Amino acid sequence: MTDAENFVDELVVDFEPLGRRARVAPGATLLEAARQAGVGLNAICGGAGTCATCRVRVVAGEVTPPTEAERDVVAEGLRLACRTRVLSDVRVDVPPASITAPQRAQIEGRELPVELDPAVRTFDVAADPPSLTDLRADATRLREALQEQHAVDVSRCDHGALCQLPALLRESGWRVRLVVRDGEVIAVAPVGTSPLGLAVDIGTTKVAAYLVDLESGETLAASGRMNPQIAYGEDVMARIDYAMDGEAQARELQQAVVAGLDELTRELCEQAGRATAEVVEAVLVGNTCMHHLVLGLPVEQLGLAPYVPALAYSYDLKAQELGLSLAPGASVHLLPNIAGFVGADHVAMVLATGIHDTEDITVGLDIGTNTEISLAVDGRLLSCSCASGPAFEGAHIHDGMRAAPGAIEWVRLVDEADSGAPRVEYQTIDGAPPVGICGSGVLDGVAELRRVGILRENGAMQPGSHPRVRGTGSETEFLLVPAGEQDALRDVVINRRDVNEIQLAKGAIRAGIDVLLEEAGLEEEQIDRVVVAGAFGTYLDVDSALAVGMFPQLPRDRFVQVGNAAGMGAKLVLMSRRCRAIAREIARRVEYVELTTHPHFVEVYTAALMLP
């Protein structure tokens, strides 16, 4: 050690769970570090300490003490990145809600600690080379060495692994690592190679994948991308229609998602400096339709009452059968589905959030085009699905768009001190010039318009209630951004029909919650906890959701947003056979409640359409 090394020029800041790293001078703010690391932290106020959107959790290391501006966030165990300066190497946890949309590839989620116990196990084996007095076949030789050296019996060697066996044995001097799964040797690798696992959440819109080292349990890489099936229809019904056009079309859908998974796997393996052929197990979750489409199962019956799946129980098959390019003997595990519209992704979400195992009365929601809801009470698990529609993804909205740069993702109407009309504040993704509005922006907008009295309870927009309200009747609209402001190329508005779309969407979710409560004989005040997960659920503003009546009016601290819980559930199942068994148990226990035929649904739904 030289003297020079006692002077610290550079500190390391690690951002998790994104896995990004910055090297900064002592005294730099976490926001500066985040920018350097390419972590897109929210910062509406530009780092002035006033908007409180750059919240992070300091997990390890030394930083400057909290400032007055951070009083509220410190109470939540958080800090404002723009107010916090690093004094040593630091590890920072970035909550999903603090990240701007393009980086919110729906791959973040709260990780539960889990004891590593994957379905595959590895054993290093040294075999005697064959000789004239020992003519045992390669497979027999290895099987017997495995028995002698590890007391492990296998009944089979996978065909793909078998094909690689003779060359690898001879190249390695008869010392190899065997990957064993369920009594079968599924892969053979050089000694020292840790087996990889892949956990994937196949959403209707997005696919999130995690590459896990199955020996250390470490997540080596995570990434998300669009589901390539999007080209064949935005929602589940459009895909079912397409698949029903013929066998070729159904095959096309299957191959599209498999090609997407292959690309994602290549990308993750490149990031981790590993080979796709080292991935020996994949766990897939998705809604029932995505589950069926990736398996190449018919989906026709999912589109027709009574909407029964072809397959509900958990399923294992070879990656090769799906056409996935992993290790030749790799297997794929699919979690069980519950019903036609409550799929394996919801099971994974319940597992990851621990809803099935809580004493609290808990509502868990996975909000998307289709929203799955579970209610846990006294050991019971009631689940339903409601068609919340694509409004939260920016579809069917006048100026709606996906969460992409230039989308307005945050809206506030700020009361002016001089008692003029409330001023419009907003944030676009990446701070780009406004081009449209994404789901969370529309929800915020509707909540704010209602809060300041521009919208009536029934959603009607009151002419003259604000200078930005223009038009009449069903043509009434609110001007969010006039063309030219912040370089906007055109006006961005929220109109009467947009409000209506949000009412239908949030009403469906609320009605689902209410019907489950009714089935369980509960009042809404009895709910201890509401766990919000999924694509949109992660990034919505809970206050806005409460303001429009999407959720029961409960204290804010009963709500928790957990990120991509389905993906986290897939990872748990990848890493733990115990979790795999629990997932099966969850699916078995769930009491499915069909909303469309529920006697009170229409009544409950109608009431839920109102804005409080």
Next chain:
Amino acid sequence: MTDAENFVDELVVDFEPLGRRARVAPGATLLEAARQAGVGLNAICGGAGTCATCRVRVVAGEVTPPTEAERDVVAEGLRLACRTRVLSDVRVDVPPASITAPQRAQIEGRELPVELDPAVRTFDVAADPPSLTDLRADATRLREALQEQHAVDVSRCDHGALCQLPALLRESGWRVRLVVRDGEVIAVAPVGTSPLGLAVDIGTTKVAAYLVDLESGETLAASGRMNPQIAYGEDVMARIDYAMDGEAQARELQQAVVAGLDELTRELCEQAGRATAEVVEAVLVGNTCMHHLVLGLPVEQLGLAPYVPALAYSYDLKAQELGLSLAPGASVHLLPNIAGFVGADHVAMVLATGIHDTEDITVGLDIGTNTEISLAVDGRLLSCSCASGPAFEGAHIHDGMRAAPGAIEWVRLVDEADSGAPRVEYQTIDGAPPVGICGSGVLDGVAELRRVGILRENGAMQPGSHPRVRGTGSETEFLLVPAGEQDALRDVVINRRDVNEIQLAKGAIRAGIDVLLEEAGLEEEQIDRVVVAGAFGTYLDVDSALAVGMFPQLPRDRFVQVGNAAGMGAKLVLMSRRCRAIAREIARRVEYVELTTHPHFVEVYTAALMLP
């Protein structure tokens, strides 16, 4: 019934195991019936009752009593087809040796009766259709129905079968037939469809296949064809060399044989009026190299000492993994190999001939380019392999050819009453003009040349010993057919080098037998039975083989020729799980004797080269 039907105009003659039928007038000979049915019975004398080559067994029905010419064959339970006239409908069994070569597609073999107990079982199941109060998934519904209606538990439904399930259930009104194998539903079919099985013997030269109804045990069709890999090399070593050229070449070999199997399956299914998608299980046997090539396993190590297989134990995989076009969930079973040059086909042969289970001291041989030999004594099974070479298939012989029309398949030197030089008699396949000589013809020729003293013990041809002997030294040759005789386009000869090839081939076989006897501490007279099977073994003349010293000098009645015993073994294993277990037990029990490194082999081999 009308009066006219009391008068029989036509009798039906069924030829087995070929499955051919003739309709003839009462009093027609069996030879006439055979010609009408297209059964190529041998008949050197043209039906004059003198050559005794048209031997058949009358299994059922009434025929004329034996004639004086049949005295010897009747003692063996046979009749001469040319001397036997039909008096009623008749069923006739045709021994392989009585059939001319082109029909000897190596698909005939002695069938052992076996209790039908295939690996697949079928169950008819009626399920309740789904309703709003019964939303079980299709797969769950069927699994539960199977449990309720047949007390059968399955843990899995094959992916291919699962893909067909939803449509078939709905088309069939929720009544289907499930094919179950080892706790897995592997196929779903309309009620009433019997599952099919395929037994295949993949020879280096020829492939023989049998289509079996797995519900009745009936063989619906049988067929043989060349192994398409022949285009890549005639023998095992040539194929190993080709496969070692690269992965693409190895894949080419695998795909060639799979394409051939697919064609054969289509042909068999067409014959039986069934669909290839109804074949739910295939059993494959072959020598170790064919076994590895069809599985796509590396063969490099089979070509290098100590010649160990990659895989020896019995193996099950999905037909899909091999690229075979059977039922989507069909499985393939491969019998165990014993060593690099004693393969699954020999295990099947031992099984089919019952050698493993006899009190007699028995030698079983499967003669081909490579000859596998087993010796059963006191519950022991000793096996070896010897490189008998391709001479018996007509290769490396001056005028050699495969057993095809125009090949001389039978040679006799007949002593003339007037004590002139023995006269040459021969038969060509199909009676076509002679164009060459096939393996059995060369063997006959050498045996006869030795018998009449033209050849010395060491194989030298004695100039001047017969008018047909011409040339000198190593160029000496015997003129079998002069150009022009019987429309022969050119001379057909047997030369000194041909004799030498036969000496090497038969010497290898004899040395193999002798080494096994030595290992077991036996004298050759103690052998109770010699079972001869395989391509060439079925059609060789045992007397000629004895004359050249290929076999120990035992009484003729200790020899039995059993046809394609490997194919029969495959069929047994297809039809019976018990036989499958026995095959595993046989492979386990065999004591493999490596000849190339045996201390006495060279000595024994040298002695075996002599002509007695």
